[in-house]
Amino acid sequence: MIITECSTFRTTDVGKYAWGRLAHFQNVEAVTGQITDLHQLPQQQRTNARKQATQLRQCLMQAREYYDAARSVSLATRPVLLYYAVMSLALAEVLMKQSADSRLEKLREFHGCHGLQLSLANAVAPPDSLDLAATALRAKPQTAPDGSPRGTFEVWRRSSRELPIVGRYSQTHEGNLATTSRVQALMAGSDAEPEAYPKSGLSLLDVLLGLPQMVEILAAYGVKPKLVRATCTAVSGGDNPEPSITIIVHPALPSTMNDFMELVSFAPRGLERVNVKEYPSGIMLQFPGSIDVPGKLPWGVCPDVNNTWFSARQESLNEFGLLYVALHIAGNFARYYPDKWLAHIEVSSPLALVIDRLTEVAFDRMPLLVAGELSRRCLVAEA
Structure with a gap:
């Protein structure tokens, strides 16, 4: 389900514009029709399509709650709330693009986990350079006993696609x-399904290097863009x-x-x-x-x-996927290592300032990208 169309917009508040677009996908009957048409379902499958549309609405509602909560808190907990928002938005995308096997009750049978797990290669101390700290923080894939990838991230990844130019x-x-x-x-x-997420995972630095909105702040710390x-x-x-x-x-x-x-x-x-x-x-x-x-x-x-x-490198995650992995790392670092995270915030370490910038980017790009996926159009700002 590659996107081949685009629409432009003009606004000074991208987040507000994006959530306005997403509000249309909380109409269960309208979305039921879209799912039916998108997947060319026979009339007897409309009940299942309505169930997916209902769950999509619920995921969007929950994502908006997390998003609004993130707007009202400090950097101490903002990455955590934005990570849960991005995961709910990913599920909304899955419910639109994938089959009935991806309804939430089906996903819980085998994919009842996040799909990523945080790994720290060292102490990630405040005096560390950005390169050292962001390389040490890594999101590895969660796997089943047979070694196959599982979890919400993996389900989302399978139907993710490159966006048009x-x-x-x-x-x-x-x-x-x-x-x-x-x-x-x-x-x-x-x-076509992108290349599998690497078994060794990706570091925070890996994913930040693929986000254009991070180029300027990374360059300030001597990190060359990719x-x-x-x-x-x-x-x-x-x-x-x-x-x-x-x-x-x-x-x-x-x-x-x-x-x-x-x-x-x-x-x-x-x-x-x-x-x-x-x-x-x-x-x-x-x-x-x-x-x-x-x-x-x-x-x-x-x-x-x-x-x-x-x-300038071989890529297998689109922009939303890069944000997804980055917020998983930042959110879980903040949640499970509050002593380390607050120490970074207290001294305005390079890692803290870069994650602060990441959250600013996520507020705009995260809902906009999903609004584009649900409407099957690439949404770009008109200069």
Whole structure:
């Protein structure tokens, strides 16, 4: 169930806008119809669809309670409440996208656990550098006796997908007399289950490096990003009746740019139609948007129309998944190690300040991403 459409929005309060969109999915009858249509269910299965719609409503209601509670507390407990909010939102996504086997009572039979477990590699003391502290905190997968992954996170991961790349599309009409421009999804990912979550887990630093909103604060502590920023556009018409996609990759560290380009590939039969130019301050990729030039680009995050952040590493979690794992680590560290966590807060350690920033990002992005998943559209801010 890959998303291939997009919508833009303008607001100064992204969280409020996102919850307004999510409110539509608390209408049980309307969502019953959406689930029935999405999964092409016969009429005799409508009762089961209604049960999923009811549970989806309940998950959204609980997520909003956790979210609002997190807004009213300090950093001492905020990560805990946001983690439970993200888990409830993940269940709402599962109930929309997956089959009746993923209704809550079914999930509890085998997946009645979080799916992730916190591991500390060292003492994670306040004097530690951000690199040391964030690397020591790790979320490992929970497994069944036979070694298979289980839990809420694993169920969510199976139906998670890469989001489309969004940009401006300009079309010149017959006779070159007029040009129209719109925002649309220029490229969509593969509708296939992502790679399995690593058995060794991911560290807090691993997941933070994939979030564009964390780039600035990580750089303040000498942590190099694993992302490149790009502008994606497409044009057609005139001498180019076939859509042509252009990706301008903005300046980045040479090592990061090289890592990004190593992940870019095109099928041999389409190489003569791909134009790559390297400039002193960036790179341009230009290629047809048609299906006959299949290629592969790293996973990207599109927070707004003018900016796409491409990963410079092999990625298997979308933006919501990265937030999910990050909040699990931060929330469980705060909950089970209050002595250590409060010590970090008291001295404003790098770890505390970075997690504080993470919670700010989560307030906006977490509900927005799920609103997009439920509406089957990628929601991007219009500049």
